[in-house]
Amino acid sequence: MAINHDEIKKKFSENIFWLSIPVLALDIVIFTIFNDKLCVVLTTRPKEPEKGKLILPGWVIKSGFSLEENFDDILLRKTWIDGVYKEQLYSFWESDRDPRWHIVSIAYYALVDKDQFLKDADFTKIQLVEYDKLGEVELGFDHKSIIEYAKKRLNWKLEYTTIAKNILPIKFTLTQLQKAYEIILGYDIDKRNFRKKIISLKILKETGDLEKVRSNMAKLYEFSDKELKIIGIL
Amino acid sequence: MAINHDEIKKKFSENIFWLSIPVLALDIVIFTIFNDKLCVVLTTRPKEPEKGKLILPGWVIKSGFSLEENFDDILLRKTWIDGVYKEQLYSFWESDRDPRWHIVSIAYYALVDKDQFLKDADFTKIQLVEYDKLGEVELGFDHKSIIEYAKKRLNWKLEYTTIAKNILPIKFTLTQLQKAYEIILGYDIDKRNFRKKIISLKILKETGDLEKVRSNMAKLYEFSDKELKIIGIL
DNA sequence: GCAAAAGTGTTTGGTCTACACCCATGA
């Protein structure tokens, strides 16, 4: 990769650098399950253009810090959430965001358990919007399509990996797990088949603890592997 | 996404802008099958740092053109290849590439049929390296890990989509198709099962043409759908 | 006549799907 340093320096000196290369931003699609609905964390755009519309938490990427570090920094400053599962999604060309320069947005998506989210989140800065009701709100820039892209990836990851653990508490019942799948994927799953399949995959281990659910005691499980495993779940 | 224009402008005026945001580059992993081997297109880094090492074709992204347009431009200028199947792979933080600024590389991978490749490519600028022999050459920057990442994605796409058409000529025999799968995936496939499966998926149609292969006549097929289809192949 | 590649079916084992009832207990 040959970078023409001289040309870039020349453009600097002419103060037109900001026209010749795009600015890099990082936007985050944070999913959580709240009130049995899949929700997305959004914030309100404070200034023109698109002032007042809902947008994804994001910011300009700073040099000197890796993408991961930029992610953590943006997440913390924008939402006060700390330490979530994250994955890079795609880089989008957002040419219309600002007339003065072009922006490339590196989009990430993140999953967070509701309880951790409620504990940490700063609701003066952010709000939760149900995924199924995104059509009813006004989203800024092309953030709607970024969220839809993230949702597709999430669906796929649910079906083929153990990613579900990142949207659940550490210990959970099989019914909770199944419900998370049904909420996100949007269809019902047969209870017996689901349990048989999950158990046969040996991705969970019993914690030994029980939780009282209404009247019965339900076994609490946890994922036996800390790492994400690629394995056909459904 | 709140961009702090004032802050950025201030940094411009101080001429330290190039320290505060990273430069965006685009690198391309081009795969083709040559001599029954999966190969990658590489070029030689012409200057320091990493001078003389093999690197992926790439260049700094220009504002004013979309990522796609930047891709086409870089591909054409660097290899003289025109019009290939491409897909965005991942964005990598390449902090060590140049001490003076940080680079984010948006990596793409591309597939090209050998014949189109040979017709177009400018071999004074590029060369082919067998994927399995990448360990024997010196690759610059972190391009080895980018290529490995691309290979994983390619494997997955082969198994679950009709992407194979982009590395084959338009018309091909079932044996050619099977061979492409074996070369890329790296293991043998049962001929009868492969044919049964492929035919049952109805992703191919007979062209009516035959090709003389040694002594027998083999039916030539083509993909019936122009678009990439997501469907479990293997 | 032999090497090389095309083409073609069947059996078997495993996996997925559909489906229904009992139990415990809090209200």
Place this chain on the structure above:
DNA sequence: TCATGGGTGTAGACCAAACACTTTTGC
């Protein structure tokens, strides 16, 4: 006593994997 959710097994359909021989013709 009833509403709620936990927990369990089986039969049939479908799919994947293993496996071998005949045909053609260039050399």
